[in-house]
Amino acid sequence: MNILVIGTGGREHALCYKLAQSASVNKLYCTEGNAGIEKIAELVPLQPLDLEGLANFAESNQIDITVVGPEAPLCMGISDVFKKRGLTIFGPDKISAQLEGSKDFAKAFMKKYCIPTANWDTAYSFEQAAALVENYSFPVVIKADGLCAGKGVFICESKEAALGTLDSIFIKKIFGDEGKKVILEEFLQGIEASQLCVVSKNNIFPLETARDYKKIGENDTGLNTGGVGCISPNPAVTNEVQKKISEILQKISAGLTAEKMNYTGILFIGFMIQEKDIRVLEFNVRFGDPETQVLMLRLKSDLGQILRKAIDGNLTQNDLEWSNKKAMAIVCTSKGYPEKYQTGFPISGLDSLPDSIIVFHSGTKKIQEKIITSGGRVLCISCIDSDFNLCRKTLLENIKKINFTGMKYRKDIGII
Ligand code: AMP
Ligand code: GLY
Numbered sequence: 001m002n003i004l005v006i007g008t009g010g011r012e013h014a015l016c017y018k019l020a021q022s023a024s025v026n027k028l029y030c031t032e033g034n035a036g037i038e039k040i041a042e043l044v045p046l047q048p049l050d051l052e053g054l055a056n057f058a059e060s061n062q063i064d065i066t067v068v069g070p071e072a073p074l075c076m077g078i079s080d081v082f083k084k085r086g087l088t089i090f091g092p093d094k095i096s097a098q099l100e101g102s103k104d105f106a107k108a109f110m111k112k113y114c115i116p117t118a119n120w121d122t123a124y125s126f127e128q129a130a131a132l133v134e135n136y137s138f139p140v141v142i143k144a145d146g147l148c149a150g151k152g153v154f155i156c157e158s159k160e161a162a163l164g165t166l167d168s169i170f171i172k173k174i175f176g177d178e179g180k181k182v183i184l185e186e187f188l189q190g191i192e193a194s195q196l197c198v199v200s201k202n203n204i205f206p207l208e209t210a211r212d213y214k215k216i217g218e219n220d221t222g223l224n225t226g227g228v229g230c231i232s233p234n235p236a237v238t239n240e241v242q243k244k245i246s247e248i249l250q251k252i253s254a255g256l257t258a259e260k261m262n263y264t265g266i267l268f269i270g271f272m273i274q275e276k277d278i279r280v281l282e283f284n285v286r287f288g289d290p291e292t293q294v295l296m297l298r299l300k301s302d303l304g305q306i307l308r309k310a311i312d313g314n315l316t317q318n319d320l321e322w323s324n325k326k327a328m329a330i331v332c333t334s335k336g337y338p339e340k341y342q343t344g345f346p347i348s349g350l351d352s353l354p355d356s357i358i359v360f361h362s363g364t365k366k367i368q369e370k371i372i373t374s375g376g377r378v379l380c381i382s383c384i385d386s387d388f389n390l391c392r393k394t395l396l397e398n399i400k401k402i403n404f405t406g407m408k409y410r411k412d413i414g415i416i
Helices: 010-020 051-060 071-076 078-084 094-101 103-112 126-133 159-171 239-258 291-298 303-312 388-399
Strands: 002-006 027-031 042-044 065-068 120-123 140-144 153-156 182-186 191-200 203-217 221-232 265-274 277-284 326-333 358-361 364-367 370-373 377-385
Touching (some): 002 051, 010 027, 010 303, 010 358, 010 377, 065 078, 065 303, 071 078, 078 094, 094 103, 094 277, 103 120, 159 182, 191 239, 191 291, 191 303, 203 239, 203 291
Parallel strands (some): 027 042
Antiparallel strands (some): 191 203, 203 221
16 A cells, blocks of 8 residues: 655654554655654655645555544545545544534533533633633633644633633634634543544544653643653553443444544544543544554554554454553653744764664754754654563663753653
């Protein structure tokens, strides 16, 4: 098969890494890519939102499957565009992608199909939202309804902070139309778990679990990021939790069918686990980053075959074979991330790492044979071993060999 991967980050590098190992994959392309991806896939200079350009490329290069990394093209309807032109794509259509593209849509779906989630209200104006805030204790969670590049969720510790956030969204319109509606939500405590699933015609096949570390600082302090560390499996997912997750997955699958969606692609469910209380925090309609990096290290099966079978509707849970080992990823970030940061710094030390370390490139570029930083998340240093302590030891020993100006990383991944 010829495969086109859309996207440029660590997640796409991990997908390409696994697809490049697949006996079923002949030619592998990736749009834009980065300095890591270019070693294993042919880079295509097309933007993820150039839907017709991507379809033209897929058509003229006999692409058998296009795999979509980021959410924005899915929410814009890339699957609908491809399908209309008779092209095969792995990712849900525009209507189903609303599960990520609109928090209000996702919440209404959860309510209709009795999927446990945090209590919430939807507000359409500053005045309405400000009145609703009175009903919540603090912290309260405020979320802009639409896609905000991962920046639309605010945990507000006081009424003043909540009103300030509402002012930014409704009055200053920092997210434009994506902030026309706002979700006010009860704050949940607990441990988060990422459950990615392959969905084939509304049938859900869970992958192994993962835990994403979202805070920039050690001991889970500081600002929320896209994810700066990850482990798989997630230790909070006990057998009992797994059973409850399975029940929720069945409800989601039934809901997709009842809504007459025809979902094929990835559904990534963010759960909050507090002892026996398990609730859905969010849906994403794509692979996670850095969840994909750890999952691809543990996946034993041929990813190309999994995608093919999911699209054809003959995937079974047995097609997903996993290593029993633990996987860990630590992300090296640019100084300042997730706020303003500088790029363009040369990266050294990548050639001095042992084979046991897999480096997924997130924000890197190759310029005149030099690899330089080009994003907030720069490198995702990963490995697999018999336990998390060994993984962390290996990663921390080797990460020291890598350097770029302002490089930062967390040393407590898998401890807390
Ligand atoms: P979301 O995009 O809805 O998953 O939110 C991003 C992150 O914000 C989540 O992964 C959590 O870390 C945090 N978050 C979202 N909703 C809540 C909530 N109701 N209670 C506590 N934390 C939350
Ligand atoms: N790591 C969380 C995400 O990909 O949304």
